[in-house]
Amino acid sequence: MNTNPIRILLCVADVFLGEPNGVLQLAAILKRDGHEVKLLALRRQSLVHELKQWNPDVIAYSAMSPEIPLFRKTDALVCTWGKDRRVLRVMGGAHATYFPHILAELGLDAICMGEGDRALPELVRRFAGNESLSGIPNILVPGDDPGAIRKELISHLDELPFIDRELYYNVVPHYRVLAMRGFMTGRGCPYDCTYCHNHAFKKLFQGCGKIVRRRSVGHVLAEMQEVLRQAPYIRLIRISDDTFAHIIDDWLIEFLDRYKRDINLPFYCLMRSNTLTDEMAKLLRQAGCISIGMSVESGNERVRNEILRRGLTDKVVIDSFANARRYGLHTYGNTLLALPGTTFADDLQSFSFTKRLKMTVPTFGIFSPYPLTRLTAYAIDIGSLPANFDFQHHTGRESALQSFSPREKRMQLNLMYLGTLFCALPDSFLPFLRMLLRWPLGSLYKYIGTLYLVIRSGYFIFPNIYPTNPLKLFRLLWGSVRYFTAPKD
Ligand code: B12
Numbered sequence: 001m002n003t004n005p006i007r008i009l010l011c012v013a014d015v016f017l018g019e020p021n022g023v024l025q026l027a028a029i030l031k032r033d034g035h036e037v038k039l040l041a042l043r044r045q046s047l048v049h050e051l052k053q054w055n056p057d058v059i060a061y062s063a064m065s066p067e068i069p070l071f072r073k074t075d076a077l078v079c080t081w082g083k084d085r086r087v088l089r090v091m092g093g094a095h096a097t098y099f100p101h102i103l104a105e106l107g108l109d110a111i112c113m114g115e116g117d118r119a120l121p122e123l124v125r126r127f128a129g130n131e132s133l134s135g136i137p138n139i140l141v142p143g144d145d146p147g148a149i150r151k152e153l154i155s156h157l158d159e160l161p162f163i164d165r166e167l168y169y170n171v172v173p174h175y176r177v178l179a180m181r182g183f184m185t186g187r188g189c190p191y192d193c194t195y196c197h198n199h200a201f202k203k204l205f206q207g208c209g210k211i212v213r214r215r216s217v218g219h220v221l222a223e224m225q226e227v228l229r230q231a232p233y234i235r236l237i238r239i240s241d242d243t244f245a246h247i248i249d250d251w252l253i254e255f256l257d258r259y260k261r262d263i264n265l266p267f268y269c270l271m272r273s274n275t276l277t278d279e280m281a282k283l284l285r286q287a288g289c290i291s292i293g294m295s296v297e298s299g300n301e302r303v304r305n306e307i308l309r310r311g312l313t314d315k316v317v318i319d320s321f322a323n324a325r326r327y328g329l330h331t332y333g334n335t336l337l338a339l340p341g342t343t344f345a346d347d348l349q350s351f352s353f354t355k356r357l358k359m360t361v362p363t364f365g366i367f368s369p370y371p372l373t374r375l376t377a378y379a380i381d382i383g384s385l386p387a388n389f390d391f392q393h394h395t396g397r398e399s400a401l402q403s404f405s406p407r408e409k410r411m412q413l414n415l416m417y418l419g420t421l422f423c424a425l426p427d428s429f430l431p432f433l434r435m436l437l438r439w440p441l442g443s444l445y446k447y448i449g450t451l452y453l454v455i456r457s458g459y460f461i462f463p464n465i466y467p468t469n470p471l472k473l474f475r476l477l478w479g480s481v482r483y484f485t486a487p488k489d
């Protein structure tokens with residue numbers, strides 16, 4: 001127990017229908033050390049009010065790259081408020097991990113590259129004791145070389161306390177009625193898809209221990225049981241790992257077996273086509289799985305494997321969705337549009353391929369470049385992005401690539417909004433879709449498409465989790481539509 005409690009304000013840009021695991025994990029650890037912690041969602045709550053009323057000692061930002069403009073404004077307010085105070089300003093999360101220049105750019109006291117579970121409490125301890133902040137693994141302070149700092153991974157995830165969900169419900173009390181809770185059974189992903197952060201993470205933390213780690217089955221189930229005791233109305237468990245069941249091993253067999261026995265609730269998890277064999281689909285179904293997330297990303301085999309490095313033939317993808325259907329698993333998955341090295345014709349091919357898969361809820365997204373990923377480097381190499389591309393200012397939804405014309409960018413956005421709906425319609429509607437794509441009605445399509453997506457996912461992917469009270473239901477649905485359609489900062 002700490003004798004000198006510190007007040008830590010954990011700031012995220014926003015929260016959505018799922019627990020923000022990273023910050024809730026950090027909160028639980030900091031509280032275990034005796035500190036006071038609050039979570040603030042900047043797009044929903046007043047920072048100024050919180051600063052004045054609560055007077056925090058540590059302002060801890062958790063940021064993704066597109067959120068940086070919002071954090072820049074936030075930090076300016078914090079600096080003004082804190083100019084005569086002793087305040088520690090630290091940033092962690094994906095952006096600080098892959099873009100450490102943010103430390104100097106914002107003049108922060110420290111940033112955290114990678115996992116903060118040990119780093120942040122140690123930083124806070126040293127701040128409280130007026131000790132030097134240098135030399136903490138994963139922490140970069142002014143003057144440090146990002147390539148030279150000591151790095152570490154948490155090897156035994158069971159040593160971490162369960163995440164502090166209450167902080168999340170303090171921010172969004174109306175989400176408490178949702179009959180679904182999310183859990184992570186491990187960290188890391190064994191694959192290297194070029195658009196995702198995982199390969200960059202592996203490179204940064206190579207030699208620091210195992211990247212793909214599991215909690216023990218008992219630890220995960222104990223957390224589920226504790227949450228269910230407090231919220232016995234839960235009807236669905238969401239397993240939030242990047243890829244849940246990548247191999248049928250002893251851990252998975254034990255987990256599925258004990259889950260069925262001790263929890264026995266329907267669950268949703270994220271999968272990858274190569275792992276959803278007939279045997280895997282059957283095992284998941286027997287344990288209670290009712291829906292899975294399984295993305296396609298490109299309908300063109302060459303793009304999927306050469307540009308995205310997914311290592312998935314068309315046949316593997318088609319078979320995996322057939323396996324899901326055979327065992328009654330509803331599927332939710334994303335297909336990326338506007339990829340570097342492709343044309344708008346490839347986007348249309350991706351749409352047609354996705355439609356053929358008969359996915360329950362297919363979604364479409366526009367490729368967005370993030371720092372340190374191979375796909376961003378490729379986009380720069382082929383001249384689709386300038387070498388000095390500013391990740392922190394690309395907050396818009398349309399493609400950042402200069403290889404697409406403004407008209408193509410508009411059609412890609414229209415396809416993103418209308419794709420889910422038209423996948424459910426017969427092929428005879430396709431000429432109508434092509435016509436709609438050309439019209440400048442993106443704002444209208446955005447609302448129609450998002451509403452359809454939210455309702456369809458609610459019905460098939462996350463069933464029975466919404467409140468029956470019409471007012472509460474409306475609030476939740478409208479909240480989702482607003483989250484997806486809100487202008488980016
Ligand atoms: C769940 C999730 C979300 C959720 C919740 C986000 C959240 N706050 O947790 C939601 C749906 C809100 C979300 C949204 C988006 N996401 Co997201 N998301 C994820 C995902 C899949 C899991 C996050 C997670 O729970 N990880 C597990 C926990 C344990 O790790 P963690 O969150 O990284 O936290 C640890 C460390 O980072 C660190 N840490 C984190 N914060 C802080 C703060 C401090 C002060 C310190 C010291 C340490 C620290 O300590 C934590 C514990 O070890 C990650 C991929 C991944 N596996 O991480 C992508 C990821 C973070 N998302 C990403 C992106 C791009 C987005 C979107 C921008 C996508 C989009 N185009 O709309 C949006 C943001 C929308 C917006 N606000 O504008 C990227 C970020 C890339 C980047 N360079 O920023 C990732 C890495 C996926 C990817 N593409 O590779 N996301």
Ligand code: SF4
Pocket residue numbers: 189190191192193196197198199242243272
């Ligand atoms: S399988 Fe998913 S989580 Fe893993 S590297 Fe590929 S995109 Fe990222």
